Each structure stands twice: as structure tokens, then as C-alpha cells.
Amino acid sequence: MLEIKNLSASIKGNAILDGLNLTVKTGEVAAIMGPNGSGKSTLSYVIAGKPDYEVTSGEVLLNGENILGLAPDVRAAKGVFLAFQYPIEIPGVATMTFLKATLNAQRRARGQADLTTPEFMRVVRSAAQGLKVDPDMLKRPLNVGFSGGEKKRMEILQMTLLAPRLGVLDETDSGLDIDALRIVSDGVNALRGPDRSFVVITHYQRLLEHITPDVVHVMARGRIVKSGGPELALELERNGYRDYSTEAA
């Protein structure tokens, strides 16, 4: 599904990713853990195509195609979804309007017809119910005045509707209480399947108690420095990241 080869990227002249290699198989849930400043969020932004980052070397292959030269919306239409650590507030745009526009834009990019309004209402209602998203929230401007938990549930609602092939979750657990964490994790787990892969970026093991990863990668100083099974997350929880703070150099 996702193959990252020798990826280096910088922002405003500061090198963040330094020859990163990562493979995520189709149907796999890969957790990426690492200390603050190791480049986890940068990795998620570079996959999604944020313009601020300059890729200085390497490739990001989605099903064999290098997506690095593509605009973010083209990547989205090819199945990349980034759940933001800090979802952006969009004043003046009703959440429903936004959801419909994005869903139809992706359908159009794939040569599919727009959803009719009743079809759209049906899929949104059912997805919202599953994530305990209050219908009133959908009428409000996107993310404006939403609590931290509401914003994260809205991210997962969008992911559910857009049904990506690759979901990149950037610190989705940050700012969530236990109940919200469970709702969000259930939402992600419901989307797991043999055709869909996830990259779950997190600082803490806590999220991985709810979303069990197939593999765990440790990131430090802009690279993957260790990979293993779910037990690796537990080890990190016990020992912290001190073993990795110098190893990557």
C-alpha cells in the first residue's frame, strides 16, 4: 500500500526527515511512536502534501505510484486521508456543506456521479450516529467552537464518509478523554479491512490499547529506528524514549 523510500524533508531550511524508510502493507495497521520532535507530524504532512515542506530526496509510493508531485486533493482522491492533530476551524462554512463538497469532489475525481441530497443525508446520518456526533454539530460552521473531542470525532466522521485506502492518524488521541477515545477508536476499528491501511501516529501507548496495531515503528531524528510487534509499544511505555534519543544519530 505505502512504501516510503529514503525520504528527506525540511521546513524553512530545517531538515526534519532524514532518509526515512517505511513500508505499510495493504490491510495493515502500523503504529509510529516516537519522542516529541522526532518528525512524526512532518511525516504525516509530507504524505498528505502540505506545501510548507520541501522534500529533498526520496519517494512516497502509494500502490506503486510516487505521489510526491501531486496536489493534496489529487492524493486525497487516490485514497490518502490525514486525520489532523489540530483540525482547522473554517468559519462561515457549515459542516454539512463542507462534507457534501468534499465527498462529491472526490467522487468526481474518480469519475463517479455526485451523491443526491437524500443519498448524502442517509450516509451522513448513519456515520454520525455511529460516532455519536450530534446532528446539531453538523449545522455549525466546521470545527468552530467544537471541543477537542468533537473535533477528533469530526475527523473520524470525515474518514468514514471518504472511505480512504490509507488513513494517517496524527496524534488522534491527544486531547481526548477516555469516553471520546473509545468512540474514536471504535470508529477507526470499524474501518479496518483487508483493503485499507492505517498509519497511527502517537506519542503514547494508550491509543494502541484501543486500536491494536499489526506493527509498531519507532521514529527518532527523522527516521524509523526500530520496528516490531505490538509488544514494542509496551516496552516503550515502560522505558520511555530515552533509548532512542541518541541512537538515530
Added chain:
Amino acid sequence: MTAAPAFPRTAAELGLAEQFHASLGAADSPARAEAFRRFESAGLPTRRVESWHYTDLRIALAIAAPLAAAPDEAAIAAAKDRLAKLPRLAPARIVLVNGVFVAALSDRPPAGVALAQPPASPTLPADDPMLALTLALAPAGIAAAVAPGAKPPPIEIVHCFAGEGPRAVYSRFAIDIGADASAAFIERFVGAGAETQRHASTVIDVAAGGALAHVAAIEDEPGLHVESEVVRLAERAALDAFGFVAGGALVRRQIFARIVGKDARIGLAGLGLLDGSRHADTTLEVVHAAPHGSSREFYRHIVADVATGVFQGKVIVQPGAQKTDGAMKSQAILLSPEATMNAKPELEIFADDVVCGHGATIGALDPEQLFYLQARGLPQAEAEAMLLEAFGAEAIGRVADSALAEALLTVMRDWLARRGRGRLS
């Protein structure tokens, strides 16, 4: 050098003098003569005049186009065809062609509204050369008086230009809202082209307890559009005015408002959609001359390409206008490195117990918001249009009449869609 600079008359100024003396006969109307004298003593405004600092008409108005003729049968027939295709924005329509009221094209005003000629020499709380020029050269025009206590349905005033080639059209319109009456007027400007020079004036008087909702919309593409609104609000009177600028090469909208009775309220708002090389200037002067008044100004501009937007807002709180509550906001989004916005909010406060504030922002679209929308699959042009529509819609939200607001939203969406297509080509 301490002597005041004596500018020679420009060709346009000489042309205007010739037109005034030839066509209307100064001797016939002392009021017109006085108005023209005021224009002549000031001349066309230059950037040395503070309130015209960003719009220099001495340079921009190189030649005064010949006056548009009073509408003959052919012009009225042409206007009729045009109006037949213009969807109504209000139940009742009043039509001026080249500044002249045309009863044959107008509806009978609704109950509670009477039409008459405006006074020849209105006492205006404003001294501006272009307003004076308009009063000197405009045909008699029309005044709509709403009877005390009346609440008529909304009325649209269509200012229609009919003619060929370079023409100057002057118009006078007046609205009198009687005590405790409530009304809505929409002034629409249609039919003008690049060779049209338009000078329009609207004098608004709201008596005690009266309320007026007023919208002005430029729906055509005049080469020059200079529009003056002169407002006087009595005790407890209220005005909500909205200006919609989506056309015109050189546009100047100026509003002179004076609150003369206590507890009056004024809300001025507007949206400018400026692309190409348009230049649009909105200049306000709001004078609080009575206590317990409130004023709100809320203007937004979207400026693309090499266009220029101007917002000047001056709120003056006179001595004795205690408990005045004023807030002014101007916000602009620039869509290209060559787009320009000049914003100058000003407060002049001579009373000590007031709450007044102002703010101005000028910026680009937020790249974080754009990336978020694009990451969800919206192509860049669509993502931009969504953010711009939200930005503009908040200004249009100040228009209370929902059908009218919807009509303005449609114009804005078309404008955004045209921009999006243009960018992709």
C-alpha cells in the same frame, strides 16, 4: 512657497462648466447655480483632499462625457426590454432612465408611499464637490415619501442607463421615512458600459422612530460610478444600509451620515468583489451629533488581480453625543501579489463618555485552511471559492431580507466561479 497652488482648470472641468451653462441654464435655478459654484470652487477632487486621497478624479476623469439625453420613446423602449429581463428583487419597482423618473415603466407605489419631486435645494449635512456636481447637473429626479407609521413592502429603484457611446448620467433620488414608519429600498444600477460616467445621489431622511433598510447594488460595468448617500437620522431612527460592488471600472461610494436625534442607530455594511483592474472606493463619514446613538460599520473586500480597494471610515462623536456606541470593521482578502487594499478607519471623539472601536485586517487566504480543504479532496480553486464565499457571505448576512440576500449570494457565487475558471485557463 506658501501660496495655495492654483491649478489650471482641467479639460474635464472646463467641459463640465460648458455643459452646466449650456444645458440646464444656471439662471433658471439658483439652487443649481449654487451647487455648481461649490463644485467649481473645489474642482475635481485630487489626492490632496483627504477624503479623496486614494481616488484622484482630477486624473481619472480626463474628459467629461456629454450629458445623456432625457429618455425619448426609443430609449424608454430599450429600457423596457432590459427591465423585462431583470428579475425583480422587490414587489414594487420604480424606474429612472438616465436620471429621469419614467412613470410608464414604474409600478404604482404601494399604499403609504408617495412619489414627488425632491426639493430643489436640499439642506445637506455634507459638503463634497462631487455631490455638489451631481445636484447641479442631475435632472429633477424623484423622492419617495413613506407616510408616518406606514410599513409598505420593499421597493426597488432601478437606475437604468439607455444610450450609446460616451455619456454622463446624473441622478437624484430621495427617501423620506415618516415617523415610526418602516420600509426597505433597493437601488439597482443597470445598463451602463465602459463609456458611461455615472453620478448618483440619494438623500435619506428618517424621522423619529422610523426605520429604513437600504441596499445599493452596482449590477453593470460603468467606466465611472460616483454615488453619494446623504443620511439624516432623527430620534430613535434606524438605518441598515448595504453596498454591493461587483462591477464598474472606477467606483466611489460615499456615505455622509448624521445622527441628529438621540437613541438613533445606524448600521453600514458592504461587500466589494474586485477583479481585473477595478478600483473601488468606499468612504464613510458618520457624525454623532446626539447622545445614545449607535453606529456599526462592517465592510469586506475581496481583491484579485491588479484591482484596488479603498475603505475610509470616519466616525465623529461631537461634544454632547454622550453614550455613543460605535464599532467599525474593515476586512479584506487579497488574492494576488499585485492586488491592493487601502483601509483607513478613523475616530474623532469629542465626548468623554463613549465606547468606540475600530479594526482593519488585510491578508491572504489562510494557507492552513486551504490545505485542510484540499487534503479532503477539494481542488485548489474550489477550496478558495469555499473560503471566499464564507468570507463574503458574512457581509451579505447583514442584509435582513433573505430573498435579497440570496440574490446577492448568487451574484457572488457567479463571480467566484468566473474567477475559478479564469484561473484554470
